[in-house]
Amino acid sequence: MVYLTRRERFSAAHRLFNSELTDEENEQIYGPCANPNWHGHNYILWVTIKGEVNPGTGYVVDLKQLSQIIRKKVIAKLDHKNINTEVTFMKDKFVSTENLAIGIWNELDPSIRMLNVELHSVKIMETENNTVEYLGK
Amino acid sequence: MVYLTRRERFSAAHRLFNSELTDEENEQIYGPCANPNWHGHNYILWVTIKGEVNPGTGYVVDLKQLSQIIRKKVIAKLDHKNINTEVTFMKDKFVSTENLAIGIWNELDPSIRMLNVELHSVKIMETENNTVEYLGK
Amino acid sequence: MVYLTRRERFSAAHRLFNSELTDEENEQIYGPCANPNWHGHNYILWVTIKGEVNPGTGYVVDLKQLSQIIRKKVIAKLDHKNINTEVTFMKDKFVSTENLAIGIWNELDPSIRMLNVELHSVKIMETENNTVEYLGK
Amino acid sequence: MVYLTRRERFSAAHRLFNSELTDEENEQIYGPCANPNWHGHNYILWVTIKGEVNPGTGYVVDLKQLSQIIRKKVIAKLDHKNINTEVTFMKDKFVSTENLAIGIWNELDPSIRMLNVELHSVKIMETENNTVEYLGK
Amino acid sequence: MVYLTRRERFSAAHRLFNSELTDEENEQIYGPCANPNWHGHNYILWVTIKGEVNPGTGYVVDLKQLSQIIRKKVIAKLDHKNINTEVTFMKDKFVSTENLAIGIWNELDPSIRMLNVELHSVKIMETENNTVEYLGK
Amino acid sequence: MVYLTRRERFSAAHRLFNSELTDEENEQIYGPCANPNWHGHNYILWVTIKGEVNPGTGYVVDLKQLSQIIRKKVIAKLDHKNINTEVTFMKDKFVSTENLAIGIWNELDPSIRMLNVELHSVKIMETENNTVEYLGK
Numbered sequence: 001m002v003y004l005t006r007r008e009r010f011s012a013a014h015r016l017f018n019s020e021l022t023d024e025e026n027e028q029i030y031g032p033c034a035n036p037n038w039h040g041h042n043y044i045l046w047v048t049i050k051g052e053v054n055p056g057t058g059y060v061v062d063l064k065q066l067s068q069i070i071r072k073k074v075i076a077k078l079d080h081k082n083i084n085t086e087v088t089f090m091k092d093k094f095v096s097t098e099n100l101a102i103g104i105w106n107e108l109d110p111s112i113r114m115l116n117v118e119l120h121s122v123k124i125m126e127t128e129n130n131t132v133e134y135l136g137k
Numbered sequence: 138m139v140y141l142t143r144r145e146r147f148s149a150a151h152r153l154f155n156s157e158l159t160d161e162e163n164e165q166i167y168g169p170c171a172n173p174n175w176h177g178h179n180y181i182l183w184v185t186i187k188g189e190v191n192p193g194t195g196y197v198v199d200l201k202q203l204s205q206i207i208r209k210k211v212i213a214k215l216d217h218k219n220i221n222t223e224v225t226f227m228k229d230k231f232v233s234t235e236n237l238a239i240g241i242w243n244e245l246d247p248s249i250r251m252l253n254v255e256l257h258s259v260k261i262m263e264t265e266n267n268t269v270e271y272l273g274k
Numbered sequence: 275m276v277y278l279t280r281r282e283r284f285s286a287a288h289r290l291f292n293s294e295l296t297d298e299e300n301e302q303i304y305g306p307c308a309n310p311n312w313h314g315h316n317y318i319l320w321v322t323i324k325g326e327v328n329p330g331t332g333y334v335v336d337l338k339q340l341s342q343i344i345r346k347k348v349i350a351k352l353d354h355k356n357i358n359t360e361v362t363f364m365k366d367k368f369v370s371t372e373n374l375a376i377g378i379w380n381e382l383d384p385s386i387r388m389l390n391v392e393l394h395s396v397k398i399m400e401t402e403n404n405t406v407e408y409l410g411k
Numbered sequence: 412m413v414y415l416t417r418r419e420r421f422s423a424a425h426r427l428f429n430s431e432l433t434d435e436e437n438e439q440i441y442g443p444c445a446n447p448n449w450h451g452h453n454y455i456l457w458v459t460i461k462g463e464v465n466p467g468t469g470y471v472v473d474l475k476q477l478s479q480i481i482r483k484k485v486i487a488k489l490d491h492k493n494i495n496t497e498v499t500f501m502k503d504k505f506v507s508t509e510n511l512a513i514g515i516w517n518e519l520d521p522s523i524r525m526l527n528v529e530l531h532s533v534k535i536m537e538t539e540n541n542t543v544e545y546l547g548k
Numbered sequence: 549m550v551y552l553t554r555r556e557r558f559s560a561a562h563r564l565f566n567s568e569l570t571d572e573e574n575e576q577i578y579g580p581c582a583n584p585n586w587h588g589h590n591y592i593l594w595v596t597i598k599g600e601v602n603p604g605t606g607y608v609v610d611l612k613q614l615s616q617i618i619r620k621k622v623i624a625k626l627d628h629k630n631i632n633t634e635v636t637f638m639k640d641k642f643v644s645t646e647n648l649a650i651g652i653w654n655e656l657d658p659s660i661r662m663l664n665v666e667l668h669s670v671k672i673m674e675t676e677n678n679t680v681e682y683l684g685k
Numbered sequence: 686m687v688y689l690t691r692r693e694r695f696s697a698a699h700r701l702f703n704s705e706l707t708d709e710e711n712e713q714i715y716g717p718c719a720n721p722n723w724h725g726h727n728y729i730l731w732v733t734i735k736g737e738v739n740p741g742t743g744y745v746v747d748l749k750q751l752s753q754i755i756r757k758k759v760i761a762k763l764d765h766k767n768i769n770t771e772v773t774f775m776k777d778k779f780v781s782t783e784n785l786a787i788g789i790w791n792e793l794d795p796s797i798r799m800l801n802v803e804l805h806s807v808k809i810m811e812t813e814n815n816t817v818e819y820l821g822k
Contacts, residue, residue, distance in 0.1 A: 002509045003544040011264065013150040013175040016332065029331065031338065032217035038150040039217040040177005042264055053513070057440065058427065058505025063541055064442065080169035080176040094332025098276045102327070127148065127179055130337055133277040139783045140818040153606065166605065168612065190787070194714065195701065195779025200815055201716065231606025235550045239601070267611055270551040285812065287698040287723040290469065303468065305475065306765035312698040313765040314725005316812055354717035354724040368469025372413045376464070401696065401727055404474055407414040422675065424561040424586040443628035449561040450628040451588005453675055491580035491587040538559065538590055564743065577742065579749065642743025646687045650738070678748055681688040 003120060004060045005048040008070050010079035013040040014095040038082065043100075044125040045074070047108060051117030061115050069115075073107045097126045101134035109136070140257060141197045142185040145207050147216035150177040151232045175219065180237075181262040182211070184245060188254030198252050206252075210244045234263045238271035246273070277394060278334045279322040282344050284353035287314040288369040312356065317374075318399040319348070321382060325391030335389050343389075347381045371400045375408035383410070414531060415471045416459040419481050421490035424451040425506040449493065454511075455536040456485070458519060462528030472526050480526075484518045508537045512545040520547070551668060552608045553596040556618050558627035561588040562643045586630065591648075592673040593622070595656060599665030609663050617663075621655045645674045649682035657684070688805060689745045690733040693755050695764035698725040699780045723767065728785075729810040730759070732793060736802030746800050754800075758792045782811045786819035794821070 015038050016030040017023075026034040033039070047070055051060040077087055083095045089107055093099045105122045112119045123133040152175050153167040154160075163171040170176070184207055188197040214224055220232045226244055230236045242259045249256045260270040289312050290304040291297075300308040307313070321344055325334040351361055357369045363381055367373045379396045386393045397407040426449050427441040428434075437445040444450070458481055462471045488498055494506045500518055504510045516533045523530045534544040563586050564578040565571075574582040581587070595618055599608040625635055631643045637655055641647045653670045660667045671681040700723050701715040702708075711719040718724070732755055736745040762772055768780045774792055778784045790807045797804045808818040 001548060002512065005542040007540040011176050011178050013177040035217050037219035037223055038175045038177065039148050039219070040150040040175065041148050042179045053509045058507030058510050060509055080172050082174035082176070085174055096332030098327045098334055099332050101276065129281040131279040137275060138822060139786065142816040144814040190783045195781030195784050197783055233606030235601045235608055236606050238550065266555040268553040274549060285724050285726050287725040309765050311767035311770055312723050312725065313696050313767070314698040314723065315696050316727040354720050356722035356724070359722055370469030372464045372471055373469050375413065403418040405416040411412060422587050422589050424588040446628050448630035448633055449586050449588065450559050450630070451561040451586065452559050453590045491583050493585035493587070496585055644743030646738045646745055647743050649687065677692040679690040683686070685686060
């Protein structure tokens, strides 16, 4: 069993807020992250899959293929977007990095299963000090 | 003459567009950077000053003091903000990294002169592949 | 279950030595790390907690709160200090990175439990080539 | 139980190909990685061992000793070499990063057992976007 | 005048040697870099141009356009290649990083002039400890 | 003219203080950096030389030779040392990064001249946010 990690990147705008609260209440909970005019990040995404090494190719999975899945299913939907208003799979969710990791997992999992390997981890670095990882359960 | 560089960081939303053009025309010029719903970045800012070493302290300038100036004059105005709509010193400018570097230079220069040292460079990394530097002329 | 990692940094002096041995014997075991005049490092600390996403906030835990705990319980005691002589929780221990990771775990664990999440990992990078991780058991 | 990670680096040439296929077929499967004239990488290797902290030294294991084992058993055989033609432990294997991680594990495991600690992970970064990890099973 | 830097990457094989010397003599001068079986690197390339900010776009130059020039003129010729045997612009030169920087400058300069900006610097990092920069004179 | 940069690293203890002032006065000026019990850093040092490419070797200068000079003249004196009490070339100076850069320049310059190249820059990163560069005048 070998673990393979592909790194991809996207830049996006978001804000943290609860639509049932006032701007003042949101700022109390989320601080400057609640700014109604948005802010943004360069997100770094690491997707790790695990599987056996294919004896015919030496690969667990072709990294180009894995990269294409991540780009099509995730990066194309997030890069240079507003995560709150433009990303279908985050609709009606708090746009926290935690929920983003879970959302990305759900976007990727079906396609990665079709490669006959297992999705192991979705990790997102939002800033150099803050990172979130989801292992699917 | 010694060069001293302080690194600071900010996360902000922006878009690139010309208000005299349509959304379609803007997208032709600026691509996904023109997205009317904004996107954002983790910007890294390096401010370099130059001066003689103070024989009484061993410092060119107290880095804490330099950091405070950068935070007060620049970071507080940019971090978790929308650069297009909330940053006075970028008003009526294209929010390119080039113009941001020039704008930051102009914000910092008067305060740094008061420390009796010279502002040498303002460098901004917008993504790990794109960096802009302005030397004041 | 989501894993959240906060990075913090501290700069400190230390030396490795066994007080029951001579300087020569200590140098044989610990090499230049035994230097009686001290040396030091920029330590990077990653603290990972795990927990469920709070459906009301989208957070596992407020990262600002986590950061404040780490700064109060750990960074304030270590940053710009001599780990051998000034850090109560390392008293009478070998100041190896291994023991430092265990010591930091013990400092953090009670406060992190009070956030209703679990401390998962304390990881310390002493130099870019040497890293230690402790998972609490 | 504490985990200790040592980072080492090596620069090497390789190509990906199946000797039973034509150059054209290899290029179809492996793309530019199949170039018969070779290409190369700066590989970063992280070796993680786990064990109890020795109460007499504060160490799980002397990192210098661990580094010497990695350099003797792995780096000396790989650095500035052609992995396909000069590395005995990769003979008759596809020179994928997956197989390289397994090969390095097998080179290191016996020596690391003699230190009375357990090899936990061999991780290789081939490019900043591609990383492979092997945990021994 | 603003400086704009674009980072690109390529992985390639090479060796250092003087074709008029024996393998033994080459190894004496170039050490393991002379290995006749090749070795390789992940090269990082930073190309810096300088120019005035275009008042109509906010750009010195469109970074996508700059990136396309670098990819077409340089990366496509170097990535996953053997620099000694496959790269026309390095033919009959010692494949040192110094000569590679000069060669890349000469490949880029005419196209960058056509953008009405000036090529300022070509910088190549061969390993994390070794970097070369060429300023065109 | 090509610029060649060699990176080296050292870990050392130091404190900032003026021996004519009291501990309280030193703490007012230098803050926690004045701690009489020392603190320390992982310093990163970049030494840049400039010169013509030697047509016989393709090198400006042999990087191994440059590295050996830096290690012998600088790293051996600083690594795992107390810069205030053990480093002859810093004797009776404030151990600021500014003075350290000037001191390292003076240690290196004569040996580098003997290689028939010119020392261009000594740059020291003390923490990831603070960097000092000295160009020799």
